[in-house]
Amino acid sequence: MPANLPPQYYELEREYKAERDPREKLRLAQELLRMMPKHKGTDKLQAEMKAKISKLKKGLDSSSRSSGAHQAVANDHIEREGAGQIILIGPPNSGKSSLVDVLTAANPIVADYAYSTREPMTGMMDFETVQLQLIDTPPISPDLYESYLSNLIRNADIVLLVCDLADVGMELNTQYLLKKLEEKRIILKPEAEEQPEDPRFRIKKTLVCAHKEYEDESGEQQAKLTEMFPGFTQLATSIIDDDSLDRLRKGLFDALKVIRVYTKHVGHEVEMVDPVIVPIGGTVEEAAVEIHKDFREKLKFAKIWGQGKYDGQRVNRDFVLTDGDIVEFHI
Numbered sequence: 001m002p003a004n005l006p007p008q009y010y011e012l013e014r015e016y017k018a019e020r021d022p023r024e025k026l027r028l029a030q031e032l033l034r035m036m037p038k039h040k041g042t043d044k045l046q047a048e049m050k051a052k053i054s055k056l057k058k059g060l061d062s063s064s065r066s067s068g069a070h071q072a073v074a075n076d077h078i079e080r081e082g083a084g085q086i087i088l089i090g091p092p093n094s095g096k097s098s099l100v101d102v103l104t105a106a107n108p109i110v111a112d113y114a115y116s117t118r119e120p121m122t123g124m125m126d127f128e129t130v131q132l133q134l135i136d137t138p139p140i141s142p143d144l145y146e147s148y149l150s151n152l153i154r155n156a157d158i159v160l161l162v163c164d165l166a167d168v169g170m171e172l173n174t175q176y177l178l179k180k181l182e183e184k185r186i187i188l189k190p191e192a193e194e195q196p197e198d199p200r201f202r203i204k205k206t207l208v209c210a211h212k213e214y215e216d217e218s219g220e221q222q223a224k225l226t227e228m229f230p231g232f233t234q235l236a237t238s239i240i241d242d243d244s245l246d247r248l249r250k251g252l253f254d255a256l257k258v259i260r261v262y263t264k265h266v267g268h269e270v271e272m273v274d275p276v277i278v279p280i281g282g283t284v285e286e287a288a289v290e291i292h293k294d295f296r297e298k299l300k301f302a303k304i305w306g307q308g309k310y311d312g313q314r315v316n317r318d319f320v321l322t323d324g325d326i327v328e329f330h331i
């Protein structure tokens with residue numbers, strides 16, 4: 001049986017063969033396996049690719065052990081925590097670490113020299129009743145692109161592109177970053193509702209952070225960013241402007257397009273803490289399953305409190321929830 005592979009497969013295979021960086025090679029191999037149509041004609045090819053993947057993984061493991069760089073392999077995946085994962089990226093010195101420092105309890109190195117951040121670092125940012133996970137990263141510049149960044153960016157929910165209004169080279173440095181990401185097949189867009197037809201590319205929803213706002217009194221630099229990023233949410237920030245940081249927190253939460261649903265037990269007062277997170281448009285059933293997977297079977301109905309509802313209104317599992325609703329599940 002012929003394998004019948006799409007033309008993109010061969011293109012990607014060429015790149016895979018030419019790639020020297022083991023981590024990127026592994027990613028391309030995984031992508032090839034994903035692209036491969038799954039039928040009898042590709043059985044052998046699939047098995048071969050799986051073997052190559054496992055070999056590449058072993059290679060990465062042992063090279064990290066021998067150099068003592070354990071961190072490196074773990075770097076390209078960070079387990080999501082909280083209501084969403086946001087990765088901060090940008091040119092050197094744009095203020096990524098400063099933002100993670102003021103927004104979370106993490107203490108990344110902040111420095112007035114470039115390349116002070118070498119490893120990704122996470123911190124949890126409070127927003128009202130939830131926490132969002134921020135990832136601080138090393139810069140992207142002609143001198144540095146940490147290859148683990150591609151996977152980290154691909155896996156994050158939202159990208160926060162930190163642009164430095166104080167930098168005369170802001171436009172060039174930002175253009176460089178966009179070009180570099182495109183090489184890595186990551187495209188930054190205001191929304192990521194539609195993924196491209198070419199499965200090798202990934203569109204990432206991105207917010208533009210116009211950082212160090214007080215260094216741009218004329219607003220010229222901000223205007224340049226708006227021109228470069230039409231349609232994007234652009235937020236002006238400074239680490240000494242608390243209001244700007246509050247707007248950033250809210251902007252990031254809104255960008256995640258999730259709602260918070262508070263649950264209560266029958267006969268108890270609700271505590272407005274630790275909400276269940278579901279996507280906008282999420283139903284009673286989706287919220288119930290977040291609590292316990294058995295609830296999908298067992299749920300009979302729910303009572304609901306919230307805007308536009310009667311207190312304790314009885315609803316079915318397909319009822320669409322809104323942010324801040326309080327739900328009592330009946331099983």
Ligand SMILES: Nc1nc2c(ncn2[C@@H]2O[C@H](COP(=O)(O)OP(=O)(O)O)[C@@H](O)[C@H]2O)c(=O)[nH]1
Pocket residue numbers: 090091092093094095096097098099109110111112113114115116117139166211212213215237238239240
């Ligand atoms: N004027 C001004 N400087 C800032 C602001 N945020 C950070 N910086 C400075 O910018 C430099 C680089 O900051 P850092 O967070 O290390 O940048 P990173 O390389 O992107 O992580 C440091 O000297 C910071 O003090 C800000 O809001 N306004």
Ligand SMILES: [Mg+2]
Pocket residue numbers: 096097098109110116117137138
């Ligand atoms: Mg830094």
